[in-house]
Amino acid sequence: MKKILIIEDETQIRNNLQLILEQSGYETITAADGQIGAETAKNQLPDLILCDVMLPGLDGYGVLSSLREDKITAMIPIIFLTAKADRLDQRYGMELGADDYLTKPFETNELLRAIATRLERRETFNQQYIEQGKHKKTLEKEVHTTQQKLDETAKISSLQAELLSKITEDLRNPLSNINMAIYMLKQAQSEEDSARYLMVLQEECAREIQILNEIENLQKLLTPENTKLLQRWKLIS
Known part of the structure; x- marks a missing residue:
């Protein structure tokens, strides 16, 4: 079962996301702010992270930078959730290493497709990494x-x-x-x-x-x- 970390400060949105993902067969863990979210990611090592951009204290970009600087969490896919549709903000996040953006409000199917796509890509990358390791040996x-x-x-x-x-x-x-x-x-x-x-x-x-x-x-x-x-x-x- 794939484990997904939800970093979202709004309780209702966080609970709704957790319910949707668990009903779709995912294991979930949650964090209400960026600092706790970054620490949780490093401790729990989820398969994917859903992260709001606008967070109290450490914002989504700060979470992304912190995780990308750590080689253990650098390859975890991160999907930003944002109420802002500004292309400059999206471009900035992608340059930092974000894997995708979902603009609120988004459809449930849109969310699940984005998650499935990123998890599949990560699985492919992991398989290639394993094969390369075998080839190297x-x-x-x-x-x-x-x-x-x-x-x-x-x-x-x-x-x-x-x-x-x-x-x-x-x-x-x-x-x-x-x-x-x-x-x-x-x-x-x-x-x-x-x-x-x-x-x-x-x-x-x-x-x-x-x-x-x-x-x-x-x-x-x-x-x-x-x-x-x-x-x-x-x-x-």
Whole structure:
């Protein structure tokens, strides 16, 4: 049940408005002046406010300004009730943030239509706000997931760079020995020397093949899932 605050200093009008709204299915609360009305709005947080413009003490414009300055009550729809049909007064109220004006005397159906329209607009706004909040949370979750994937990719890239540097270093040693063995083989003076240098070449070629096989195995090993496992066992940082 929607709750409506009626701020009206004339008792008969206030009672009539309360009766009409309650018969139409609304919950009502009332205030007889602007100051009490503003305080009631902040305490009760109604779904909509009907507010007379000409009030003792704090007038309707003062009530409107007070509520619009408070972020908790800033979005509550306010419909002004006024005996003045001056367009300048209406323009002033709309500039302050009033949602609608009803000029006294007004028809009951006119009042109920204005209330229903403003409540419907507020409901639509609230729904959009909720949907935007859900969308924001979804985006934040996607961003977090993407960042995790980027972090994992960065770690894998870093590991691959370290391993590549280490493998490159490991490959250089056999290549150095191979180059040296080739040179010595060319200079060999006997079959015995040739056989010895040929054996060196075979051994170093075998080392190269072993290192290349290790590279292939490491490429298969470095997946995001395996990286997490290796980190868990503190095998990598």
